[in-house]
Amino acid sequence: MSTLQERIAGALATVRNPRTGTDVMAAEMVRDIGTTPAGRVRLTLLLGASDDATLVRDVRQAIEALDGVVDVRVDVRDPAQAAAMQPPTPARAASGGRTLPVMDSAPAAKAPPQVPAPVLYPNLGRIIAISSGKGGVGKSTVAVNLALTLARRGKRVGIMDADIYGPNLPLMLGVDAAPKVIDEKIIPLEAHGVKVISLGFLIEREQPAIWRGPIVMKIITQFLRDVAWGELDFFFVDMPPGTGDAQLSLVQATSVHGAVIVTTPQQVSVGDALRGVKMFERTSVPVLGIVENMSWFENPETGKPIAVFGSGGGARLAAECNLPLLGQVPLDPRIQEGGDTGRPIVVAEPTSKAARALESIADRVLERIAERYPA
Numbered sequence: 001m002s003t004l005q006e007r008i009a010g011a012l013a014t015v016r017n018p019r020t021g022t023d024v025m026a027a028e029m030v031r032d033i034g035t036t037p038a039g040r041v042r043l044t045l046l047l048g049a050s051d052d053a054t055l056v057r058d059v060r061q062a063i064e065a066l067d068g069v070v071d072v073r074v075d076v077r078d079p080a081q082a083a084a085m086q087p088p089t090p091a092r093a094a095s096g097g098r099t100l101p102v103m104d105s106a107p108a109a110k111a112p113p114q115v116p117a118p119v120l121y122p123n124l125g126r127i128i129a130i131s132s133g134k135g136g137v138g139k140s141t142v143a144v145n146l147a148l149t150l151a152r153r154g155k156r157v158g159i160m161d162a163d164i165y166g167p168n169l170p171l172m173l174g175v176d177a178a179p180k181v182i183d184e185k186i187i188p189l190e191a192h193g194v195k196v197i198s199l200g201f202l203i204e205r206e207q208p209a210i211w212r213g214p215i216v217m218k219i220i221t222q223f224l225r226d227v228a229w230g231e232l233d234f235f236f237v238d239m240p241p242g243t244g245d246a247q248l249s250l251v252q253a254t255s256v257h258g259a260v261i262v263t264t265p266q267q268v269s270v271g272d273a274l275r276g277v278k279m280f281e282r283t284s285v286p287v288l289g290i291v292e293n294m295s296w297f298e299n300p301e302t303g304k305p306i307a308v309f310g311s312g313g314g315a316r317l318a319a320e321c322n323l324p325l326l327g328q329v330p331l332d333p334r335i336q337e338g339g340d341t342g343r344p345i346v347v348a349e350p351t352s353k354a355a356r357a358l359e360s361i362a363d364r365v366l367e368r369i370a371e372r373y374p375a
């Protein structure tokens, strides 16, 4: 009788990469196959940008079909990134200012970094990433207003600012202080009934962005693990734009329950967003749907909508990816004012059309999560 490892290798040898015509074992796309006596399996799949994302599913299904396998976890890595992940030695923070444990140690630059096993944080509830292809489309706005809406519905909600290059949750939520550290746990701040942590609380504003990059995985892990979140129902992660380190780190650090992709109506923005959708699909994170922001501006004189940034982008992207359009949020100067004064629109102007749109998006997110993860 062959071992489970051998049977897995045999099963994977039947999964063909349509791009190269070879099977994933022969193509050396599979690394680090780990099994437990109870039948849990995890492995790393090196999937290049031009490889078909459905390979993740094919690999999973091939293993799931084996006798004795109870659980399969596939960690997807970009082969280019896997080779180049050797981080440069970062400059240590020079100032002695608001440093907390999270900032204390520079990462080891020598040993090739291991892909850490994703850790489950059941206390965080459903983990939802808010992402987009490019910056300035309203990720943070959507993340904050969804979080506040769910908190107003009685849910226990946390929000983490994973935008290490431009953390703006402190401004948007109107909280900015050095969090206390008790028993080596960082105590999150609280705003409008939502617990929040941001790198903005922990570092000096002037600290250069370049040295933050290499330690993004460490920061994200510490935000998940070393913050005293307590018991939450929903945990929102406000991502930086794009499909870079932070996205990859988050999906490697924990199991993300869903992603919401924000776009604006114009075509260029939609192209970027499409890459965002694909990235999450490649890493087996379900995309819950698309939010189109800045969809139109209501002419205050006539009440007629003006399509400032074109129209239809969100619907097109949703159709292209076979995903629901969760909603459209109009342009409203009060969103921007609220964002700058720490009073998000669902709190400041709850009867406005923009606030209503954001609340209805929050409902759709709840529905989508309930569909996917029946209680």
Ligand SMILES: Nc1ncnc2c1ncn2[C@@H]1O[C@H](COP(=O)(O)OP(=O)(O)O)[C@@H](O)[C@H]1O
Binding pocket: 132, 134, 135, 136, 137, 138, 139, 140, 141, 142, 168, 293, 294, 295, 329, 330, 331, 332, 333, 334, 335, 336, 337, 339, 340, 354
């Ligand atoms: N629907 C909207 N109407 C008016 N201003 C908006 C709207 N959505 C976002 N903004 C403003 O646009 C800017 C960028 O939004 P933000 O949420 O920070 O984007 P991102 O997180 O994607 O970079 C902010 O000043 C925000 O207040």
Ligand SMILES: [Mg+2]
Binding pocket: 139, 140, 141, 163, 168, 238, 239
């Ligand atoms: Mg942002």
